[in-house]
Structures are given as structure tokens and as C-alpha cells.
Amino acid sequence: MTKRTILLHPDPRLKAVCDPVDAFDKDLRALADDMLETMYDAPGIGLAAPQVGVMNRMLVMDCVKDDLAAAEPMVLINPRVIDASTDLNVYDEGCLSIPDQYAEVERPARVKVEWSDLDGKTVQKEFDGLWATCVQHEIDHLNGKLFIDYLKPLKRQMITRKMQKLKREIARGL
Ligand code: K1U
Ligand code: ZN
Numbered sequence: 001m002t003k004r005t006i007l008l009h010p011d012p013r014l015k016a017v018c019d020p021v022d023a024f025d026k027d028l029r030a031l032a033d034d035m036l037e038t039m040y041d042a043p044g045i046g047l048a049a050p051q052v053g054v055m056n057r058m059l060v061m062d063c064v065k066d067d068l069a070a071a072e073p074m075v076l077i078n079p080r081v082i083d084a085s086t087d088l089n090v091y092d093e094g095c096l097s098i099p100d101q102y103a104e105v106e107r108p109a110r111v112k113v114e115w116s117d118l119d120g121k122t123v124q125k126e127f128d129g130l131w132a133t134c135v136q137h138e139i140d141h142l143n144g145k146l147f148i149d150y151l152k153p154l155k156r157q158m159i160t161r162k163m164q165k166l167k168r169e170i171a172r173g174l
Contacts, residue, residue, distance in 0.1 A: 048141030
């Protein structure tokens with residue numbers, strides 16, 4: 001397992017629509033292992049393939065926040081929302097590609113998602129609570145959408161400018 005580098009906004013790869021996964025092979029399992037290791041190390045509750053520069057429709061998540069509870073790692077390949085509740089939920093979202101920036105985003109409170117597992121088998125599940133928020137945030141990544149795209153332009157610009165400054169500082173080794 002290898003920890004991968006998480007891309008930081010702004011990066012054109014975080015704005016691109018990802019391609020479907022078509023090969024369910026050992027390389028895909030290795031990528032899933034790497035993404036889970038990268039997510040747990042960050043730490044985060046989700047991670048989408050484009051965040052590590054892989055432009056395919058795959059995400060991992062584990063929304064169990066309690067350190068004493070058993071982990072529930074999930075790997076979703078080619079996920080799609082097939083049903084969404086009309087009632088909404090607001091959550092103060094963060095993003096590993098936009099560190100230390102948080103903002104309230106409103107999304108459907110429950111979603112039914114269909115995806116393929118690592119063997120290519122189709123799975124369906126209804127998510128609620130933080131799992132529902134997280135899976136929608138991660139599927140957005142596969143479509144080149146970030147949580148800041150839901151914010152008013154001024155707030156989005158402010159966050160983007162902070163991130164440009166952070167990236168300049170990182171590049172200068174500060
Ligand atoms: O996609 C990502 O960038 C990961 C992101 C997922 C997410 C967070 C909040 C709402 C929706 C989706 C994160 O994991 S940010 C870090 C975070 O939320 C967290 C970190 C440690 C413990 C608990 C949460
Ligand atoms: Zn994110």
C-alpha cells in the first residue's frame with residue numbers, strides 16, 4: 001500500500017469529468033488500497049480518485065468517526081445516484097483538496113446509490129446522515145465539482161485566493 005499525494009485546489013484535474021472504470025483487475029484493487037490508506041492518513045472520511053490524479057470514476061469512504069468503533073471502509077466504482085429524498089440536510093463540509101476551509105452545503109438528506117464493487121458486481125444501497133453527505137460530495141468530485149461550487153461567488157473566490165497563496169507557499173518550501 002502506498003500513500004498518494006492529494007491534489008490541492010485550484011488544479012484542472014479537480015475540474016474534469018472522470019471516465020468510467022472498465023477494467024476490474026489487480027491494479028484497481030491496488031488503487032483502492034492506496035486511496036483508503038491516503039484517506040485514513042489525511043485523515044478524512046472520503047476520497048475520490050481525481051483527488052490523487054487518477055481520472056476514473058472511483059471513490060472510497062468511511063464515515064465512522066468513533067475511534068473505538070469498527071472501521072467501515074467502502075469502495076464504490078462507477079457510482080451513480082438513482083434516487084434522492086426531497087428533504088434536505090445541511091452539513092459544514094470540508095475537502096482534503098481545500099484544507100482548513102469549511103462551509104455549509106445543502107444536499108438531499110438520503111440518496112440511493114448504485115455502483116460496482118471491486119469484482120464488478122452491481123451493488124445498491126441507501127445512505128443517510130453523514131454517509132449521504134459524503135457520498136454526494138465524492139460523486140461530485142467525479143464530475144469535476146467541488147463543495148465551493150455551491151457557495152456564493154465572493155466566498156468561493158475568497159477560498160480560491162487563500163488556496164492559491166497556500167500553494168505558492170508550499171512551492172517555495174515555506
Ligand atoms: O472528499 C474529500 O475531500 C474528503 C472530505 C469528505 C467530506 C467531508 C465532509 C463532508 C462531506 C465530505 C473529508 O474527509 S474532509 C475531512 C473531514 O471531514 C474529517 C476528518 C477527520 C475526521 C472527521 C472528518
Ligand atoms: Zn472533497
